[in-house]
Amino acid sequence: MDSDGCTLTRDHRRIHQEATLLAGTLTDLGQRASVYHHLYQDSGGRNVFPLIAAHGALWGAGYFALGLRVGALLSARFLLAPAERRAKLRQLHAFADAFREINRRVCVEAYCAYHLSKLHGHAAGIERHVQPRLLAALNRCHRAQALDQPLPLPARRELFEAFFLWEQECIVGPAVEQALAELDWPLIRRVALRPRIRFAYFTSSRDMRFADFASTAERIEKGMRAYQLAEQTGLRQVEATLGRYGVLPQAYLHDSVRHFGELRQRLLQAQPCSSSAFSASKAGAA
Numbered sequence: 001m002d003s004d005g006c007t008l009t010r011d012h013r014r015i016h017q018e019a020t021l022l023a024g025t026l027t028d029l030g031q032r033a034s035v036y037h038h039l040y041q042d043s044g045g046r047n048v049f050p051l052i053a054a055h056g057a058l059w060g061a062g063y064f065a066l067g068l069r070v071g072a073l074l075s076a077r078f079l080l081a082p083a084e085r086r087a088k089l090r091q092l093h094a095f096a097d098a099f100r101e102i103n104r105r106v107c108v109e110a111y112c113a114y115h116l117s118k119l120h121g122h123a124a125g126i127e128r129h130v131q132p133r134l135l136a137a138l139n140r141c142h143r144a145q146a147l148d149q150p151l152p153l154p155a156r157r158e159l160f161e162a163f164f165l166w167e168q169e170c171i172v173g174p175a176v177e178q179a180l181a182e183l184d185w186p187l188i189r190r191v192a193l194r195p196r197i198r199f200a201y202f203t204s205s206r207d208m209r210f211a212d213f214a215s216t217a218e219r220i221e222k223g224m225r226a227y228q229l230a231e232q233t234g235l236r237q238v239e240a241t242l243g244r245y246g247v248l249p250q251a252y253l254h255d256s257v258r259h260f261g262e263l264r265q266r267l268l269q270a271q272p273c274s275s276s277a278f279s280a281s282k283a284g285a286a
Contacts, residue, residue: 008123012116019111021267026100029061030247031263032107037242038260039114045235046141046151049163050110052226055199055238057103058245063195064096071188088185095192098179105175106167113163118142131170137162153231160227165220173216180214199226200241201233 024031036054040047071092078085113130117138120126126135137159144151151159183189197208208222230238243253252259 005125008116008120008125008129011119012112012129015115015119016108016112017271018264018268019108019115021271022111022264023104023107026097026104029057029064029100029103030249032103033057033242033248034252034256034260034263035107035111037239037256039111040239041257041260043114043141044145045239046144046156047114047138047159047163048156048227048230048235049160050114051235051238052160052199052223052230053103053106053110054242055201055226057107058242058247059197059199060099060103061247062245064100067192068092068096070191074187088188091183091185092188095179095183095188098175098182102172102175105171109171110163110167114138131162131166134162134166156231157227161224164223164227168216168220168223172219176214176219197222197226200244201238202229203233 019035022031022035033054036050036057039050040054071089075085075088075092078088113134117126117130117135121135121139121142130138137155140155141151141159144155180189180192183192193213194210195213196210199208202208208225210218210222212218242248249259251262
């Protein structure tokens with residue numbers, strides 16, 4: 001491997017380690033939302049996928065909590081069979097954790113793809129780490145940022161779509177299929193397959209009621225609809241509504257950039273062997 005290839009491999013490993021730290025544990029949905037928002041802010045508002053993903057993480061925090069409470073109530077029918085009840089509740093918690101893990105993995109890989117492409121977007125071999133269509137869209141984003149130019153609407157849509165289709169193919173689709181296969185509770189399965197998504201910037205959730213969450217086509221249709229609604233609402237307004245879920249800390253609401261910087265510094269300081277991928281990305285973009 002040549003020196004450029006070694007640098008690419010080294011930086012990918014470093015950025016991926018940093019992303020894993022930042023994504024936190026399964027239940028750190030608010031923390032992941034701040035990481036997603038950092039990616040949106042770092043792009044100067046050009047990369048909309050993480051902004052929508054931040055809404056997904058924050059909405060999911062409340063949805064999972066509600067789902068677990070509903071499941072606990074529905075499990076009352078198994079009161080005379082305590083072993084079966086415990087087994088059903090374990091399945092429910094494992095199901096919720098599977099979706100939290102999806103959110104965590106997407107956060108890790110979205111952070112890694114963004115910062116690695118910002119450093120090495122045109123390096124030989126980067127397609128091993130970033131899907132070619134996504135890489136091309138990210139490179140357009142980085143170039144516009146470097147030139148201090150806006151990213152036109154068609155290019156913003158292409159970047160969102162590339163990110164969204166990548167996550168559906170590589171992470172979400174296989175994980176949803178496995179999680180549903182392991183859920184042996186027909187009533188909860190029916191409920192889980194028909195969620196009504198209500199992000200804070202939606203004026204109505206009518207268009208976001210799923211008929212079958214297991215359908216890849218429907219997940220893609222709803223995801224693209226969420227993006228379309230964001231553009232129609234205005235990205236500034238979409239960003240401003242992140243605080244409405246009651247999940248993000250006051251430090252974030254006061255100064256999101258400082259909050260992310262302090263979070264990142266604290267996590268990296270707890271890992272003395274970690275190096276600064278984000279700083280390297282900034283230096284590479286300078």
